[in-house]
Amino acid sequence: MALHLYDTATRSVREFHPARSGTASMYVCGATVQGIPHIGHVRGALNYDVLRRWLVHSGLDVLLVRNVTDIDDKILTKAAAADRPWWEWAATHERAFESAYESLGCLPPSIAPRATGHVTQMVELMQRLIDGGHAYASGGDVYFSVKAFDGYGELSGQKLDEVQQGESLGEGKRDPRDFTLWKSAKPGEPSWPTPWGSGRPGWHLECSAMATTYLGAEFDIHGGGVDLVFPHHENERAQSNAAGDEFARYWLHNAWVTMSGEKMSKSLGNTVSIPEMLKNYRAPELRYYLVQPHYRSTIEYSDGALGEAAQGYRRIEQFLRRTAGIVGGVHIGEVPNEFAAALDDDLATPQAFAVLHNTVRDGNAALDAADNSKALEIAASVRAMTDVLGLDPLSARWSEAGGNETPTRQALSDLVEGLLTERQQARAEKDFARADAARDRLQQAGIVVEDTPNGPQWTVKDV
Numbered sequence: 001m002a003l004h005l006y007d008t009a010t011r012s013v014r015e016f017h018p019a020r021s022g023t024a025s026m027y028v029c030g031a032t033v034q035g036i037p038h039i040g041h042v043r044g045a046l047n048y049d050v051l052r053r054w055l056v057h058s059g060l061d062v063l064l065v066r067n068v069t070d071i072d073d074k075i076l077t078k079a080a081a082a083d084r085p086w087w088e089w090a091a092t093h094e095r096a097f098e099s100a101y102e103s104l105g106c107l108p109p110s111i112a113p114r115a116t117g118h119v120t121q122m123v124e125l126m127q128r129l130i131d132g133g134h135a136y137a138s139g140g141d142v143y144f145s146v147k148a149f150d151g152y153g154e155l156s157g158q159k160l161d162e163v164q165q166g167e168s169l170g171e172g173k174r175d176p177r178d179f180t181l182w183k184s185a186k187p188g189e190p191s192w193p194t195p196w197g198s199g200r201p202g203w204h205l206e207c208s209a210m211a212t213t214y215l216g217a218e219f220d221i222h223g224g225g226v227d228l229v230f231p232h233h234e235n236e237r238a239q240s241n242a243a244g245d246e247f248a249r250y251w252l253h254n255a256w257v258t259m260s261g262e263k264m265s266k267s268l269g270n271t272v273s274i275p276e277m278l279k280n281y282r283a284p285e286l287r288y289y290l291v292q293p294h295y296r297s298t299i300e301y302s303d304g305a306l307g308e309a310a311q312g313y314r315r316i317e318q319f320l321r322r323t324a325g326i327v328g329g330v331h332i333g334e335v336p337n338e339f340a341a342a343l344d345d346d347l348a349t350p351q352a353f354a355v356l357h358n359t360v361r362d363g364n365a366a367l368d369a370a371d372n373s374k375a376l377e378i379a380a381s382v383r384a385m386t387d388v389l390g391l392d393p394l395s396a397r398w399s400e401a402g403g404n405e406t407p408t409r410q411a412l413s414d415l416v417e418g419l420l421t422e423r424q425q426a427r428a429e430k431d432f433a434r435a436d437a438a439r440d441r442l443q444q445a446g447i448v449v450e451d452t453p454n455g456p457q458w459t460v461k462d463v
Contacts, residue, residue, distance in 0.1 A: 002344040008251040024060045027211040029224035032069040033093040037100040040257040047254045047295040049106045066109040100274040105390045115206040119192045122209045134242040138172025140184030140197030146177045156230035204235035222248035255298045285310035317393035323379040333380025
């Protein structure tokens, strides 16, 4: 393949070669379902959705596993504070995350396994590690021995003598650098039986078990946020390799969404939830904002930048709707070579969007010159690019018929359509003064009306 991806493990851009011909396998660390999703949560899912779409466009079948962490200290704490069962709290917020993913156009994963459904596989993995001398049980807890794995720290660049897991020491820990695979049962907490005592899984163990269950001992891409490189992904890699699994061939990490220079997080109180965002912006506009920057670049959130992104999407949308109104249906064509080259270069979306907008400008110029044949060809190319990006305005998902209008946009649409109907009636009655007055009112409001064989088409003037 021509695709090259930045691999965190080697700190280099490597050509992508799938382990199995014709199929790309991806494991993406999904949500810890402790609360309502915000834009920082969904950014990574959108980045990997674009990668998945590009792999499919390149001719590969894609197996995508995106897990759900439905048992965790934070889930238990927040459920208890709300006086709700932990499982109900987790399920409620799992649905909220799935709704956010779907509303922003993420293709559904091949499977979305829950941690609590894979305890059997976790027990088997722990047994392999204990048998190989890489883990030990103590007082109902099970720990991974960091010193027993020679490659520990290679993914994150951590030096072994500086490792801090961020865990409590624990009475049975032989080395403070060791990390917990299994937590012994505590009063009032959920637990599952194991040969070493009842308890619940550690976070790192869950992902290794779920990834290999569905993708096998070796798979292509492991994705997640840059904050997961250490300790989570370092520990996943260590326990999986120590158990004899090749595990991920490429490690990809997306950057944060920040606000005032701080990572967006609930604990800092600087989050912007998806439901709140969608009250003011349409879903494809928010998607545009989150996928246009390079996935390894930090997004510093601002209302102004989001507004600019919305305008960028609308320029694409207006061109396609204008073309469709003049020449009829627009099919999905081929992506330009420059667009393909950009995405093949470590998913360089800023360059891909630049190609997209240059193409839109060429299309509008063709329409202005009444070169409808050229405009139609260009529009087909624009649809192909936006299809890969999950942003095709003429798709069933994002078309106005798809129900993606904000209340503000819907109100504007109703008012404009009312004036257009009034104008059409006046023209039919040969009351041209009234017809012109309606058109003038629209123009004064920044609405551009173009009469086409398929009726009047309107767009908001690009300022």
